[in-house]
Amino acid sequence: VFLLHTMEDSFKVQEYLNERTPRSAVIIGAGYICLETADALIHRGLTVTLVSRPKTVLPTVEPELGKLVEQELASHGVELWTGVEIASIGHENDTLSVLSTTGQKLAADLIIVATGVRPASGLAVAAGLKTGQRGAILVNRQMETSMPNIYAAGDCVETWHRLLRRYTYLPLGTTSHKQGRVAGENAIGGNRSFAGVVGTQVVKVFELAIARTGLLESEARSAGFDPFTTETVGWDHKAYYPGARQLHFRVTGDRTTGRLLGAQLLGHWKSEVSKRIDVFAAALFHEMAVDDLSALDLSYTPPLSSPWDPIQMAAQDWSRAIRKQQSRLELANV
């Protein structure tokens, strides 16, 4: 039974795989690391069952896209147990087993657990630094802790969120690098400010890339926005040019102000999913309206896009849906 948090953890798993050649694995968790692990173990020829507490895997995107991820996992032979909570992990002779709270039992040669991340802020606490959400170290925008001249950055600190306009806990490698640059520069006398995140993330699972930026509809609602979400399916490039593939967009904007709040995108990992979400991320960074995405001068050539990039078609779908809804409301008010 392996926990997967550090590089050392992964080396131990690799060692076990090489030396003991297990034939079946149960993965507990349904986030990035678990899905990547499922992908890797299938490639190594193991039988893999993924046990997810959420009803749909990859809860960092909405269930509509999570369902498509499940199809991808299933099509590569991953067995899925979703909406299942683990009660215990057992051991009989040479075989491990997991037992769900509803009494289902699953045997395996190897169990991998990768659920949640906790900030390693023990040293900071011992030194008397203040901590906040989930025990992450409190920092200001200069990445200075509650103790002057002590800077902190990375998975151990709270992170400024540009859309939420508050600190949150969102540990990601990209953010760590940005924060480290700010902390380092300020520690030697500079005066740089961390601009904050908009929540951009991407993962590759088998042939899919799944990306998001900004807020999910539920997160936007909790933050006091008036979110509205549309789903759009479009081609990654002109369909007359060979090899066109479908992209699944979910665009969330504020019904009242028209402001872009978030986007989710799923498609083939060679369909520029990752850098397409980055265009949304750049738009979020600048607080653009959904409707203004159509004004962006994005590149086009038939093998790679359309004169309106699918990003813009998804944004236009959102605008159309909002207009439709508003004219219905006006009609209802007549």
Added chain:
Amino acid sequence: VFLLHTMEDSFKVQEYLNERTPRSAVIIGAGYICLETADALIHRGLTVTLVSRPKTVLPTVEPELGKLVEQELASHGVELWTGVEIASIGHENDTLSVLSTTGQKLAADLIIVATGVRPASGLAVAAGLKTGQRGAILVNRQMETSMPNIYAAGDCVETWHRLLRRYTYLPLGTTSHKQGRVAGENAIGGNRSFAGVVGTQVVKVFELAIARTGLLESEARSAGFDPFTTETVGWDHKAYYPGARQLHFRVTGDRTTGRLLGAQLLGHWKSEVSKRIDVFAAALFHEMAVDDLSALDLSYTPPLSSPWDPIQMAAQDWSRAIRKQQSRLELANV
């Protein structure tokens, strides 16, 4: 001898290829259409010679990248005649020939000419509308011509350039769509304004995608900026994940203000070149400083990027080079 401007032109070429099965072609011109045609004719098994008046092909990017495009063309068997001006096209028996101004002669079964685009503004001129650069129709930001209630959009009109802060002639499909939307909406009583272009373009040539946005260094200088350009070579994703490929960036920024002025990018066409240039395009749209690109929350997963996207590493290279130059100047002034 075929001119390539319209769809009809291309159908005629296709017909000729099917019926007469020419074995050799000379292509005159070194822009997008010519390079795409070279690619297509090589795929059809013809011997292809490309004759370029500029010393380097694809003058929409700087010669440093043009040279890499030439390597790609050559590696696929395209013969290159660069810096060559055509004096005449001749005909002997069944064979065509082109004669350069320096007396070089080249025989071929097929000659394709695709040099320059001119606005089809004849109807507008006949109707008394005012025209400007290269004869393109004058329009305002509402896409209204010099005659009230007459709107125009597309390759026949002048285009507002956000960086140049003036109208220019830059006919592209993406721009036509944007302008058409504005013109159409205003023609039926709306009040939408065309936000303008930043000059984003991309083309695929064999296995390469070559993209640009903003201004080349020479264009920036002509426009009164104080441009400085750096070239950066980086991996499209973490090199430990299989299949990493090199990206060639050229970043141009203003030495005085630090503002981003343009970017060029060349790499494998499956390396997200096109949507990476779009991140620069979004940054240009918002008049970002080169240094601020590092603040963008871009997506990362090892198969698709790095914690600093290569976009950001290229921007950081620019900042470092500027700092180095400035500290040299300061030392020189001591």
